[in-house]
Amino acid sequence: MPRCHTKEFGELEFDEAAVVHFAAGLPAFDQEKRFLLIERSETAPVVFLQSLTTPHLLFLALPVRFVDPTFRLKLADDERAALGLPDDAALSEGEDLVSLALLTIRPGSAVTANLLAPVVIAARSRRALQVVQPDSGYRVDHQLGEAAASCS
Amino acid sequence: MLVIRRRAGESVLIGEGVEITVIDVTGSRVKLGIDAPVEVPILRKEIQLAARENVAAAEGASPDSVAMLLAALRARRP
Numbered sequence: 001m002p003r004c005h006t007k008e009f010g011e012l013e014f015d016e017a018a019v020v021h022f023a024a025g026l027p028a029f030d031q032e033k034r035f036l037l038i039e040r041s042e043t044a045p046v047v048f049l050q051s052l053t054t055p056h057l058l059f060l061a062l063p064v065r066f067v068d069p070t071f072r073l074k075l076a077d078d079e080r081a082a083l084g085l086p087d088d089a090a091l092s093e094g095e096d097l098v099s100l101a102l103l104t105i106r107p108g109s110a111v112t113a114n115l116l117a118p119v120v121i122a123a124r125s126r127r128a129l130q131v132v133q134p135d136s137g138y139r140v141d142h143q144l145g146e147a148a149a150s151c152s
Numbered sequence: 153m154l155v156i157r158r159r160a161g162e163s164v165l166i167g168e169g170v171e172i173t174v175i176d177v178t179g180s181r182v183k184l185g186i187d188a189p190v191e192v193p194i195l196r197k198e199i200q201l202a203a204r205e206n207v208a209a210a211e212g213a214s215p216d217s218v219a220m221l222l223a224a225l226r227a228r229r230p
Contacts, residue, residue: 028202105213
């Protein structure tokens, strides 16, 4: 099994099936095309995207539906094509694709989740894309717990 | 902020060498054509927002922050 150096877990053996491919990289990280998706029961529901090219590059993420149960993803035709998803078929979150909100932890302030630009992973092809959701009203720095607070 | 009304086919000039043309307007969407020197970066604003947030997200991801995050999530869902 291939091995890689990680920021959080030391050296890790990984299964090629856990690798996700960002053909276009991510905004600000254009050259980062291969990440390992790490899901561990002791850190659930938090998941990790560890770069396979840069050991110190790690993203923490939560499923978008955990952050906001009403979250609705919109994919443009070219985004579906980039992910290798069929044009018209209805897509099921968790089955056809996994949408993750990247988390930002700033010292001394609340944790925020990026709902404006979720990372979308196509389950079958393992292709991934950070998809900006224009006109959605979602924020790049959605405060965790915000929705719950406004409901109470 | 300077506000200018333009119709499809009309342009705005910004500084030396930047021209923005309204190509088409459909419903709430505007298609713009931009002519600019190669050294002028052109970015959809939300991509720039995402890029900045990605940099902040990568900086904030440390072993300490994982523990802090898990503690915060447990506090949120007692």
